[in-house]
Amino acid sequence: MKLKIGLETHVQLNTKSKIFCGCRNPVSMEKEPKPNVMVCGVCLGFPGSKPLVNERVLEMALRIATAFGCSIAKETFFSRKTYFYPDMSKNFQITQYEIPLASNGKIEVNGNRIRISRIHMEEDPAKLIHVGGLGGRHVLVDYNRSGIPLVEIVTEPDITSPREARVYLQKLANILEYLGVYDSSSRAIIKSDANISLEGGARVEVKNITGTKDIEQALNYEIVRQKNLLKRGVRVRRATRTWNPDMRATEDMRGKEEEDEYGYIFEPDLPVITLSKKELQHIEKFIPELPEKRLKRFVKEYRLPGKIAESIVSDIGLAELFEEAAKKTESRLAGTWIAGYLKKTLNWNNMKFRDSGIKHEWVT
Numbered sequence: 001m002k003l004k005i006g007l008e009t010h011v012q013l014n015t016k017s018k019i020f021c022g023c024r025n026p027v028s029m030e031k032e033p034k035p036n037v038m039v040c041g042v043c044l045g046f047p048g049s050k051p052l053v054n055e056r057v058l059e060m061a062l063r064i065a066t067a068f069g070c071s072i073a074k075e076t077f078f079s080r081k082t083y084f085y086p087d088m089s090k091n092f093q094i095t096q097y098e099i100p101l102a103s104n105g106k107i108e109v110n111g112n113r114i115r116i117s118r119i120h121m122e123e124d125p126a127k128l129i130h131v132g133g134l135g136g137r138h139v140l141v142d143y144n145r146s147g148i149p150l151v152e153i154v155t156e157p158d159i160t161s162p163r164e165a166r167v168y169l170q171k172l173a174n175i176l177e178y179l180g181v182y183d184s185s186s187r188a189i190i191k192s193d194a195n196i197s198l199e200g201g202a203r204v205e206v207k208n209i210t211g212t213k214d215i216e217q218a219l220n221y222e223i224v225r226q227k228n229l230l231k232r233g234v235r236v237r238r239a240t241r242t243w244n245p246d247m248r249a250t251e252d253m254r255g256k257e258e259e260d261e262y263g264y265i266f267e268p269d270l271p272v273i274t275l276s277k278k279e280l281q282h283i284e285k286f287i288p289e290l291p292e293k294r295l296k297r298f299v300k301e302y303r304l305p306g307k308i309a310e311s312i313v314s315d316i317g318l319a320e321l322f323e324e325a326a327k328k329t330e331s332r333l334a335g336t337w338i339a340g341y342l343k344k345t346l347n348w349n350n351m352k353f354r355d356s357g358i359k360h361e362w363v364t
């Protein structure tokens, strides 16, 4: 059965401060701060407060766009997405809608080219804590998260299986780590909304899938659900659902707005951003060696077998460790040990090298 999957992925960037104010970005802090301490008039949406664009966010978003070969808009701006919900106390979210920062990029996943339709910047809303679960009596709001910089990366429906969606997200996260804009060992979160359609059915959106692993499970669940409906002769209608990680199931999300109901308007408090050729060339200079290039170099320079090199570069921490070890010992031996014993142990513990706390000197 033909299957089409598209992903919209939100990445929390690891800047020092938030996107539109000077508050510390809590994802870059060692410990999770107490609720509602990393806040100011801007990220609380007080009347009269004025946002300013954090230049680091723009620079990081440009780095991402360049790495995926996107065309970058010469002129771009922010918009207000209006909605009423306690997670955004000013009743709109500052995002980009009409002209995104970048469009028309691509990424190769196991030989399949996945088109990236757009990349844009926006602010994260506050975090809602449902006391006693979704049906609980009250909700707590933590505005520390309000204003954390997000980059949204949207693909065309080019992904052909839940497994491929997972590999895509892993590859994406790895490239973002190499670019220095995201750190998997911090509290930064990658969250995706997936669009999925089976042949003969309408497009269903599944929201709020956190991380790189749940995506495969959420999509598999949705495929089985839709197949069962089709088998019973029930039409799959266009719908918005949400992933419930505790139940390991997707659930109906009634009353969710459509894009055109948000009533986007131009954000008058922020300037139009114009980017010159010179500025873009400057960004290109700061694109580091990305995983694919490093893989080729490891094979050539250290004579590593392709599979071993691939396994090492898929974790930036391991790649750094390998380069140091290769200076001191026989590179092939170091590579085999890192890709074999060390990586298997990390995988077993569901960890990346940087989460493990292992110091280079313990190994090399």
Ligand SMILES: [Zn+2]
Residues within 6 Å of the ligand: 018, 021, 022, 023, 038, 039, 040, 041, 042, 043, 044, 147
């Ligand atoms: Zn603030």
